[in-house]
Amino acid sequence: MSLAPKLAFRNLFHDRLRLIATVIGIVFSIVLVTVQMGLYVSFERMVTVMIDHADADLWIVPRGTKCFEDPSLLDERERFRALSVAGVASAAPLVIGFAQWRTPSGGNTPIFMIGSDPRGAGLEPWNVVEGRADALAIPGAVAIDRSYFDRLETTRVGEYAEIGDQRVQVLAITNGIRSFTTTPYVFSSIERARAYTGTAANKASYFLVRVTPGANVMQVRDSLRARLPDTEVLTTAEFRERSANFWMFGTGAGFALFAGAMLGLIVGTVIVAQTLYSSTKDHLNEFATLRAIGSSGGYIHKVIIFQALLSALIGFCLASVIGWIVVLATADTALPVVITPLMTAALLVLTVLMCVVSAVAAIMKVTRIDPAMVFTR
16 A cells, blocks of 8 residues: 555545544535435336336327326227327227225225226236236236235235226236335226226327338337327337426426435535545644655645545445345335346445545645644644
């Protein structure tokens, strides 16, 4: 180890109480930013999870649709018009809507129905851990997520319940398909979903379009828009962006999470800057000695930067451990914290930048040191 890092290490660990205060400030800041950004990413994924898993190149949606959970109806005639457009291979109907689930104990809880043709393209349940997705073709069959066992009073395949006044049987159980609104998603065949939600047989919420192999998706989209002027035709990316923007910014939820992350960053930076400045101020005589024996200002600045980097490394490691504990603790909650590898790398860079920026105030103080002060002690 060269002299500058060694000096920074010893200077940092000389006052361990001050080091603990610095590390706590960094950990507090990074954990807060991690949790807030993890909730932001989780929320963004949850509001678009159905769009991301749908088997569609294009979405035909009612005009003015803001997001996936904004149920309106299209006429079946729009589907046949879409099928007449060159480049369209299929246009699968999808029915969504709210219904009431009657539990075995006699209680009621609202659910969000998703119905599609289990034998064709559409939106089938995924991450099936018990039963089979194709069992939804059986009359009265439904699929639920295990995270809603308590709400629905159902714990295994084969149990019965009621939706409205109609008896249903759970024949598939998924893992991880959660609604950000906490209303349980329930999958069924499109015919049963129409019956449960009171949708007419010639109506659907969306039409999921698959283009023929080799066809240009954007050209097919433009042709569909010309053929179906009373609807909107969106690519999966466009519908995803619209839904995310509505929930993240139209409702203010995304801004609140982002503001919380920025608050954590500002508070952490202030704490670290104050601690590093105080630590440097307490060692002004030592830095003055270095100046008196001929050390350059750049060398002293290097020592302070190394102190900041060591603080950042220690704080980031501890914050990462706490962050992953939070991820595991919230894995089965309504809004789990999500940490991606890219986010981890970004937080490392953020931690280093925060500590280096915090060291600037200390460097400015050292720059004004008079080497002669060492002889006044």
